[in-house]
Amino acid sequence: MSTSGSATGGAIDLAVIGGTGVYRLAALQDVESHELETCYGKPSGPVRIGTLHGRRVAFLARHGEGHSVPPHLINYRANLAALQTLGAVRVLALNTVGGITDRFGPRVLACPDQLIDYTWGRVSTLCEGESWTESGGEVLHVDFGEPYTRALRIAMVQAARRAGVDLVDGGCYGATQGPRLETRAEIVRMRRDGCDLVGMTGMPEAGLARELGLDYACLAIVANWAAGAGPDPDEVITLQDVLDNVAAASAGLPALLAAL
Numbered sequence: 001m002s003t004s005g006s007a008t009g010g011a012i013d014l015a016v017i018g019g020t021g022v023y024r025l026a027a028l029q030d031v032e033s034h035e036l037e038t039c040y041g042k043p044s045g046p047v048r049i050g051t052l053h054g055r056r057v058a059f060l061a062r063h064g065e066g067h068s069v070p071p072h073l074i075n076y077r078a079n080l081a082a083l084q085t086l087g088a089v090r091v092l093a094l095n096t097v098g099g100i101t102d103r104f105g106p107r108v109l110a111c112p113d114q115l116i117d118y119t120w121g122r123v124s125t126l127c128e129g130e131s132w133t134e135s136g137g138e139v140l141h142v143d144f145g146e147p148y149t150r151a152l153r154i155a156m157v158q159a160a161r162r163a164g165v166d167l168v169d170g171g172c173y174g175a176t177q178g179p180r181l182e183t184r185a186e187i188v189r190m191r192r193d194g195c196d197l198v199g200m201t202g203m204p205e206a207g208l209a210r211e212l213g214l215d216y217a218c219l220a221i222v223a224n225w226a227a228g229a230g231p232d233p234d235e236v237i238t239l240q241d242v243l244d245n246v247a248a249a250s251a252g253l254p255a256l257l258a259a260l
């Protein structure tokens with residue numbers, strides 16, 4: 001592990017994982033950088049630790065700070081293990097998503113309370129590989145009925161209220177494989193399944209966080225209507241629209257984090 005910077009060590013009050021369009025926390029002060037190698041390999045990039053309103057906050061860009069790691073190749077285990085190694089117990093995951101149902105239009109912030117996993121072929125558990133065998137190979141069957149930590153969800157919803165930031169409380173996140181966006185038929189099926197939001201990185205991250213014993217909640221940033229879900233069913237989703245909407249929706253983020 002290599003380290004640089006000036007922030008002093010100690011417990012981390014909150015770790016934030018940034019998604020598409022969120023590659024740094026501008027308000028973080030006295031930042032130190034940690035390049036770690038975990039027993040699961042390398043995380044997506046350096047963990048930046050600094051102070052935010054007197055609290056120690058860690059930040060990691062899920063796709064790398066230059067957005068070079070696609071959703072299916074992210075080393076989710078290494079990312080979470082790195083944050084845990086540095087002292088994090090609470091993880092707030094920022095996930096850029098498409099909106100499927102009416103309440104989740106572009107630029108909405110939401111704190112989902114359920115998820116459905118449509119991903120495949122990703123390393124989705126701690127129970128495989130060398131580090132697992134070497135640690136004795138105990139099989140974990142974690143409870144996952146409520147995939148996000150209730151206390152952290154409630155704290156986030158209350159923080160948003162205090163900060164005057166609009167946040168939809170609840171919703172079901174559907175995790176797709178990517179990196180391509182979905183077909184209209186896939187979104188029709190997801191709506192039928194009960195999904196309100198669609199993104200590519202919600203799983204296996206949430207499941208791994210539970211296996212690691214981390215508190216974990218998702219702050220979903222709606223960047224676009226999912227394919228065929230908006231008022232114009234023929235709308236083409238562009239990366240520029242996604243980035244513009246994430247930037248606009250993220251305006252409330254500093255106040256929300258300060259209140260949290």
Ligand code: HPA
Nearest residue numbers: 096097098198199200226
């Ligand atoms: N689908 C999947 N992931 C996404 C989307 C989408 O429409 N928008 C942003 N991330």
